[in-house]
Amino acid sequence: MPAKTLQDWKNTAATLAIEGRCFIDGDYRAAMDGRTFDKISPVEGRHLAAIARADAADVELAVAAARRAFDSGSWSRLAPVQRKRTLLRFAELIEAHAEELALLETLDMGKPIANALAADLPGTVNAMRWTAEAIDKVYGEVAATADDQLGLVTREAVGVVGIIVPWNFPLLMASWKFAPALAAGNSVVLKPSERSPLTAIRIAALASEAGIPDGVFNVLGGYGHEAGQALALHNDVDAIAFTGSTRIAKQLMIAAGQSNLKRVWTEAGGKSPNIVCADAPDLLQAAGSAAAAIAYNQGQVCTAGSRLLVQRSIKEEFLEHLRSALAGWAPGHPLDPVTRYGAMVDRQHVEQVRGFIQGAEEEGARLILGGEEGLAGESGCYLAPALFDGVHNGMRIAREEIFGAVLSVIDFDTPEEAVAIANDSPYGLAAALWTSDLSRAHRMARALRAGSVWVNQYSGGDMTAPFGGYKQSGNGRDRSLHAFDKYTELKATWIRL
Structure with missing residues (x-):
């Protein structure tokens, strides 16, 4: 099939159906108070969709659904190999919809369609596949003990993870976080930037189609800091994973201290x-x-x-x-x-x-x-x-x-x-x-x-290499097996024989 031209892409964009509602507990729904905000494309300045303006009430609904799903064990207590199969199916569906998702990325935040097709979508699919394949190969430990003791070190899912991602690589940055969070057995509430929420909203339906149970994968299209702050302050959110500015990263850490001392993992600014x-x-x-x-x-x-x-x-x-x-x-x-x-x-x-x-x-x-x-x-x-x-x-x-x-x-x-x-x-x-x-x-x-040093090249590494920063560029790491550290708790079980 010949490559699409500029006019081909414009024609497809003109007929594209765009979803703007929140996705909570397996269904698309309007914001609780019915408010929306307009998403305007930076490409030609046209109106793309009315996006549900989620706030604290919607966060409450989504977190409650995520907690019910986690406590039920419908996802959290599945064998890792079963979660792997479902996530691989999720990756397949994203790959099958690559052109649609790439077009949404471009219309949403202005990146060249060639980049979205060649980098963002393949990178997202690869992140999900690599992470899914890794989860049933992450082992616990047996401590060195006396003969009458058995010491076990095991990993358990954190629980409910709030994920707040930026607008520059909307789907790729999200996948670096929700893939390991889901693989480890957590429930997720994903809050994309109001500047580029469209692909996150769209893939929620694909997650459900792949077999991820209701309540495990939720998406809130909030505006400004309304939904993000409510996630950070919520006492039933166990961890926040964030990519964005250093200023907002600091605010999230303050909110964690004001609430339940949830873990806050940040990939923040840079001046490389x-x-x-x-x-x-x-x-x-x-x-x-x-x-x-x-x-x-x-x-x-x-x-x-x-x-x-x-x-x-x-x-x-x-x-x-x-x-x-x-x-x-x-x-x-x-x-x-x-x-x-x-x-x-x-x-x-x-x-x-x-x-x-x-x-x-x-x-x-x-x-x-x-x-x-x-x-x-x-x-x-x-x-x-x-x-x-x-x-x-x-x-x-x-x-x-x-x-x-x-x-x-x-x-x-x-x-x-x-x-x-x-x-x-x-x-x-x-x-x-x-x-x-x-x-x-x-x-x-x-x-x-x-956190990353490249020699005789600029940018490098793949899913096997951890990604994150020193100093005010954040804490924790995305990609690689180290990413699971953010979404699991270590438990020591000591048994007298």
């Missing part, structure tokens, strides 16, 4: 350094990677390589390569299959990123490329990548997470200076470095205070 040493094996490749590291998903990535540290001796040559590479990331219509840089999530976010660009110029940084708003012939939320030189690490654009394609170039002389600049940040989510010296790569990787 991308370090290019003079002996980088391929400057052209490093420049292309640096451009992608800031421009992919319109810069709306928690691990975006927003601080580019370049050794002074190669800086001018490298900047020429970087200019050429960034020129290939001009905004395009997100439904055009050739587009790789789409729309920002909404008008408010465009203005927020533009504010950073203006502020950087006022602080003395030099805008040497990009930052233009708009896309010829189209309405919507478009902002070209911006490249700044003359940045020092004390400037606002080097300190704060912008969540847009704004790249700050900072020069350095020695690897030790580069590490000091990289670590001089409240964040510690990711870092990358480019060098041909193997010993230097190991030394710098060890010295960098970040």
Whole structure:
């Protein structure tokens, strides 16, 4: 079958039926008070759906359903191999609806349809399959005891897990959390961002079709912090798993302390350094990677390589390569299959990123490329990548997470200076470095205070590698077997024989 064209995708979008209600205890339903909010697409500015505006009353209903399901054992007490089979079926259904879900992602938050099809949906399916296959291979322990004692260390599901996810990778980020939570036997209340709730709402029906019992998988399309705060304060929620800003992560931890001291696992902000040493094996490749590291998903990535540290001796040559590479990331219509840089999530976010660009110029940084708003012939939320030189690490654009394609170039002389600049940040989510010296790569990787360090590439790893941050980038880890630590309790059972 030939690939779909821009017009094909527009035609499909025009006839797409979009669900906006909450999914609670196995059924779609309106918010308790009947309120809704409008979801407007950043692609062309058109109205997509009226989304149920869940609040504390809806959270109460969903948590009660999740608790009943958990206590009944309909899911929590199934053998791990049985939960595995159901989750694999869930993954199959998501894969079967990949085009529909990719289109929803693009219309919802503006990412290129090519990226949604090639990365977000396959990544979601892979996360679910890998996690499902892992759960019946996670064992307990037998302690080393005296001959008349038997010590068992076992894992048990936490109970009811509230999951709050961001708008930049709506389905993928959700799957990194609900897959291990469900696999471990928990019940889930998923709260997507109001900026991109559509795929989370849609897959709830697929979860039910796959055989996940009523009440085990619930989705609330709340607005602002209404539903999220109610989840964090609820005394019958046993854990919160969150991806989003550091500011909100702190508020969730406060709410946990004000309620039942629930576990709060956070993957929060980032201001990731991308370090290019003079002996980088391929400057052209490093420049292309640096451009992608800031421009992919319109810069709306928690691990975006927003601080580019370049050794002074190669800086001018490298900047020429970087200019050429960034020129290939001009905004395009997100439904055009050739587009790789789409729309920002909404008008408010465009203005927020533009504010950073203006502020950087006022602080003395030099805008040497990009930052233009708009896309010829189209309405919507478009902002070209911006490249700044003359940045020092004390400037606002080097300190704060912008969540847009704004790249700050900072020069350095020695690897030790580069590490000091990289670590001089409240964040510690990711870092990358480019060098041909193997010993230097190991030394710098060890010295960098970040949860992920990539060498001679930007971004790397798969479901086998844990993902999370140091410092104010959060706690706990997604992906890998370590993810199960967030959704299980350890129990020691000591038996006298």
